[in-house]
Amino acid sequence: MSGASSEPAGAAAPDSTPDAAPSATLATAYHRLATLRPAWSRPAKPLLSLGAALLAYVVLSSVVLVTAVLLLAVVPGVNIARGVTSGDPTSPLDVGLALAMGAMWLPAGIVGVRVGGWRPLGTAWSVAARLRPDRSLLLAGAGGGLAVVVLAALAGMLAGAPDAAGSGASIPQLLLVVLLVLVLAPVQAIGLELSLRGTVMQALGTWLRSPALPVLAGTAVMLIGRDLTPAVLLPALALGLSAGALAWKTGGLELPIALTTMLTVLAHLVGAVGAGSGAGAGVGAVGAA
Numbered sequence: 001m002s003g004a005s006s007e008p009a010g011a012a013a014p015d016s017t018p019d020a021a022p023s024a025t026l027a028t029a030y031h032r033l034a035t036l037r038p039a040w041s042r043p044a045k046p047l048l049s050l051g052a053a054l055l056a057y058v059v060l061s062s063v064v065l066v067t068a069v070l071l072l073a074v075v076p077g078v079n080i081a082r083g084v085t086s087g088d089p090t091s092p093l094d095v096g097l098a099l100a101m102g103a104m105w106l107p108a109g110i111v112g113v114r115v116g117g118w119r120p121l122g123t124a125w126s127v128a129a130r131l132r133p134d135r136s137l138l139l140a141g142a143g144g145g146l147a148v149v150v151l152a153a154l155a156g157m158l159a160g161a162p163d164a165a166g167s168g169a170s171i172p173q174l175l176l177v178v179l180l181v182l183v184l185a186p187v188q189a190i191g192l193e194l195s196l197r198g199t200v201m202q203a204l205g206t207w208l209r210s211p212a213l214p215v216l217a218g219t220a221v222m223l224i225g226r227d228l229t230p231a232v233l234l235p236a237l238a239l240g241l242s243a244g245a246l247a248w249k250t251g252g253l254e255l256p257i258a259l260t261t262m263l264t265v266l267a268h269l270v271g272a273v274g275a276g277s278g279a280g281a282g283v284g285a286v287g288a289a
Helices: 002-016 022-026 030-035 045-073 080-085 092-103 105-116 133-159 161-166 171-205 212-222 230-250 254-273 278-288
Strands: none
Touching: 030 045, 030 171, 030 230, 045 092, 045 105, 045 171, 092 105, 092 171, 092 254, 105 171, 171 212, 171 230, 171 254, 212 230, 230 254
16 A cells, blocks of 8 residues: 555655756756756657747847837937947946846847756756856955956046047946946846847757757857857857856856856946057957857
8 A cells, every 4th residue: 555655645746846856967968958858858848949049038038128129219319220320338328238138148148048948047056956056256256356357447547537428429428338337247148148148048958968069059149140250259259158168168158157247347437447448449359159
């Protein structure tokens, strides 16, 4: 009697337990975490994950863009087309809109993993099924470095106030750009890594044991919609390959998130402070990547 009653319970356990065994998770390569359970690695799941993430991003970014256009339409004296598409690194509108649309990769990645892949979100963060606290010192160091960069940028803006005014960017305008970058750039970085590594790499890792093609695929997605110029392609390739290799080697997204956040913040800050100069143009290409 007891044996008969225990067998169905044991058979139902894999379907009712949302997380995989910790030992199995830690022993599996990051890009293969979606293979821990048969329900996660069914043939259609990778395509569903990618499709759900892409559809969610298109819908959410469209909502952000349409909302921005509607808000600009009621503001007197604003050129809607130029305000949305000019790409001015000193414009809070342009920088904020670009980062807000990029931040939509975070909910899109969550939708891809949870709805399309129908698996716990923790499996997309790391082999520990969560953001690992032992990486906190690195993230704190990255945050400290960013704080130093921000202070240096603010000092440069204050010291170069006449130049900023001559280029059409006021100090309050640049300070608002800095605030938007500090708030939205980390969200965009987390979303990009969750979508490109947590969704794309792990989707292909369902079929492939080698990490090479999943890393290349995540990098290739970064190139979609970008200018096909060496100034944009080379930084994008370097960032994508580095982030993918770090995710595979360290077994999680902590280091890729720190890398992408630092580069994004640096690119926007230097692009805003050095607008119109060679340094600003060069770093602007990195920001476009």
